[in-house]
Amino acid sequence: MIEWDDSYLTIKEQAELLSVNRTGLYRKVKEPSKLEVKIKHLIDRIHTKHPFKGARSIRNDINDMKLGFKVNRKRIHRYMRDMGIQVIYPGPNLSKRNRAQYVYPYLLRNVTPAHPNNIWGIDITYVAMQGRWMYLVAIIDWFSRKIVGYELSQTMNKEFVIKAITNAVNNHGAPIILNSDQGSQFTSPDYINTLKQYGIKISMDGKGRALDNAITERFWRNIKWEDIYIMQYETPKALRQGIDAYIRYYNYERGHQSLDGHKPADIYYAHSYWQQKHIA
Numbered sequence: 001m002i003e004w005d006d007s008y009l010t011i012k013e014q015a016e017l018l019s020v021n022r023t024g025l026y027r028k029v030k031e032p033s034k035l036e037v038k039i040k041h042l043i044d045r046i047h048t049k050h051p052f053k054g055a056r057s058i059r060n061d062i063n064d065m066k067l068g069f070k071v072n073r074k075r076i077h078r079y080m081r082d083m084g085i086q087v088i089y090p091g092p093n094l095s096k097r098n099r100a101q102y103v104y105p106y107l108l109r110n111v112t113p114a115h116p117n118n119i120w121g122i123d124i125t126y127v128a129m130q131g132r133w134m135y136l137v138a139i140i141d142w143f144s145r146k147i148v149g150y151e152l153s154q155t156m157n158k159e160f161v162i163k164a165i166t167n168a169v170n171n172h173g174a175p176i177i178l179n180s181d182q183g184s185q186f187t188s189p190d191y192i193n194t195l196k197q198y199g200i201k202i203s204m205d206g207k208g209r210a211l212d213n214a215i216t217e218r219f220w221r222n223i224k225w226e227d228i229y230i231m232q233y234e235t236p237k238a239l240r241q242g243i244d245a246y247i248r249y250y251n252y253e254r255g256h257q258s259l260d261g262h263k264p265a266d267i268y269y270a271h272s273y274w275q276q277k278h279i280a
Contacts, residue, residue: 034131039071040079041128047085048224051217054087055080083126084135084156084183102187107177107203113143116268120148120175122165123216124156124185127224127243130234136243137164140216141175144268145256147219147247148172152240158188165191169198179203222250 032040039062046058053061055077062071080087113119119142127136135156139149149168153160165178178200180186186204195202227246233239255261 032132035069036079037131037133038067039075040083040126040133043076043079043083043085044126044128044133044224045229047080047087048221052087084124085126086181102189102192103182104192104202104204106179106205107201108179113141116141116143116146116271117173117175118143119177119179120168121179121216122161122186123181123220124161124183125220125224127152127228127239128232129236129239130232134236134239135160137161138216138219139164139168139178140219141172141264141268142215144264144271145215145219145259146251146264146268148268150243150247152236152243154236156185158185158190161185162190162194165194165198174198174200177201177203179205181205219250223247 042062042065043058046053046061050057055073058080059071059073059076062076108119111119120139121142122137122139124135124137127134135153137151137153137160138147140146141148148171149164151160151164151167178195180203182204185191192202223243223246227242228239231242233242251265252263255263259267
């Protein structure tokens with residue numbers, strides 16, 4: 001970002017050049033220390049590989065690495081909360097929850113998606129970069145496993161979540177149900193009103209029900225271990241380009257065991273075409 005006040009580039013223009021959401025750029029954010037970045041990256045790797053580990057186990061894992069510093073459980077817990085990490089076991093939900101009136105019931109107990117756009121799942125994950133991090137929101141069609149929408153942001157704000165939903169609906173049509181956790185981005189009035197505007201039924205995982213979003217968790221592991229950890233992107237623009245390329249590969253080229261080796265896009269569009277012909 002250009003620091004001087006008389007820059008000939010507006011914030012919007014700079015954000016577009018960097019391929020980031022401009023809503024997170026209007027206020028100065030204190031630069032994290034190198035140690036904070038290192039610890040958060042370690043937490044991300046450990047959690048991605050072992051999502052059942054809580055703050056105590058992650059603290060022990062990091063201290064056992066003998067990296068020349070020690071961390072305590074309080075710091076790990078705080079960083080996990082900052083990163084939006086939810087441990088996969090019945091227990092406290094680490095996502096910051098909003099007011100109770102914006103929490104909706106879980107609609108998917110014993111429900112199996114029957115066709116594309118029947119059920120979508122949405123989630124946010126921490127994305128490591130060299131010396132920094134960003135956040136990625138992704139929307140997955142549960143029937144085909146296709147990524148139907150995604151956005152990057154420097155902060156976990158509701159705006160980039162709503163933008164991802166709007167783009168996904170514009171490109172693919174609205175799902176019947178959209179499932180999320182109870183994080184503050186998903187219990188904000190703007191999020192709720194956006195889904196109501198599109199006539200989407202709102203479903204939210206109950207407290208301690210992280211396994212309900214297992215499809216998205218598998219995608220996080222895939223993109224991190226197959227791309228992000230290997231490439232170690234240096235800039236938001238490079239990260240954006242890398243994620244764009246990986247998601248194209250994931251949707252159109254990567255066979256999925258759960259789909260009997262088929263690609264998500266093949267399943268999604270084949271069934272969507274059949275639905276249209278059947279309705280016609």
